[in-house]
Amino acid sequence: MTLSATVVGGSGFTGGELLRLLVGHPEFEVAQATSRSYDGKSVGSVHPNLRGTDLRFSDPADLESVDVLFAATPHGVSMERIDAFRDAADTVVDLSADFRLDSEAAYDEWYDGHSRPELLDEAEYALPEINRENLAGADLIASGGCNATATILGLYPLFADGVLSGDEQVVVDVKVGSSEGGAGGGEASSHPERSGVVRPYAPTGHRHEAEIERFLGTSVSFTCHAVDMIRGASATCHVFPDGPVSKGDLWGAYRGTYEDEPFVRMAAGGSGVYRYPEPKAVAGTNHAEVGFELDPSNKRLVVFSAIDNMMKGSAGQAVHAANVALGFEETAGLEFQGLHPVGAP
Ligand SMILES: NC(=O)c1ccc[n+]([C@@H]2O[C@H](COP(=O)([O-])OP(=O)(O)OC[C@H]3O[C@@H](n4cnc5c(N)ncnc54)[C@H](OP(=O)(O)O)[C@@H]3O)[C@@H](O)[C@H]2O)c1
Secondary structure, three states, rough: OOOEEEEEOOOOHHHHHHHHHHHHHOOOEEEEOOOOOOOOOHHHHOOOOOOEEEEEEEOOOOOOOEEEEOOOOOOHHHHHHHHHHHEEEEEEOOOOOOOOOHHHHHHHHEEEEEEEEOOOOOOOOHHHHHHHHHHHOOEEEEEEEEEHHHHHHHHHHHOOOOOOOOEEEEEEEEOOOHHHHHOOOOOHHHHHHHOEEEEEOOOOOHHHHHHHHHOOOOOOOOEEEEEEEOOOOEEEHHHHHHHHHHHHHHHHHHHHHHOOOOEEEOOOOOOOOOOOOOOHOOOOOOOEEEEEEEEEHOOOEEEEEEOOOOOHHHHHHHHHHHHHHHHOOOOOOOOOOOOOOOOOO
């Protein structure tokens, strides 16, 4: 029996990706896709890749009763509408940052506070590779942020395997594509302004630092650049270990953590043109690529991680989390392997 699903914010970028995944998912049937701006219009009129589906947008004020509701709305909407979302669905998967942090104090520090702090304990953060056991049966899920996901997947094995203690200096630089800003990305993401740039946009104080530090249990120095891609988040993490680290230690940590993971693949040297993680190689997929290189003369270790921000960084991660929560095959609806060769994603 298939489960019914609603996508609130179905006209947005991540909402469109959710709809693409859900219409091809063996366990879900899309019951409703909402948009206030496109109420009554066909989904294909906004997402041309979905022409041919007979879905139409409806008003989010009139939520149908479904099994699962995915909220792909701007920050602040889910915390305001969470009661309506939970009345409409048994399971709510939120793609925004509204339930990712664990305390009101953290929202006061990193955001503009929180209107429903009593629910923060109930929500499960979703980065299934790392906390799938908490997701089984969860009914309020906060899908991890895109830059945070890229960074955490890159660094996590080093902490999990004891290569790093947590006292080391870690400097992270993430390059992101314009789709991170959403469909209404504004002037900074308009084509003439974005084209050709490598523009620092959050040199310090990026909100995802809070998620990364919560998960890794250590502080990271984090900077973001807006670059001329549409899809993709590419993290370069400079780590300065206290003692010697060998390639064997690194392979042991990364293989030990990820060898059975369906959505994480290693790209660490090897041969060919794409020897390290590459956003283009994972565009449209739920895969993350992770790799590393040692720099002994500078006592440095550099870690790379690449994802598609709208897939592993949001819609794909949300569907993966729902699969785990509901007991489906983890890979259901997420098998797409990507394209090669392909133009800039
Ligand atoms: N883009 C990414 O790469 C990415 C990655 C990870 C997480 N996220 C998070 O995912 C969420 C969605 O991002 P996005 O990039 O898809 O944004 P987007 O393209 O701007 O889409 C936002 C959607 O929300 C709807 N919406 C806006 N205000 C609403 C309201 N008050 N009530 C109901 N619906 C409302 C919009 O449609 P109408 O205004 O027509 O209703 C639209 O469908 C954000 O919280 C974002 O931070 C995004």
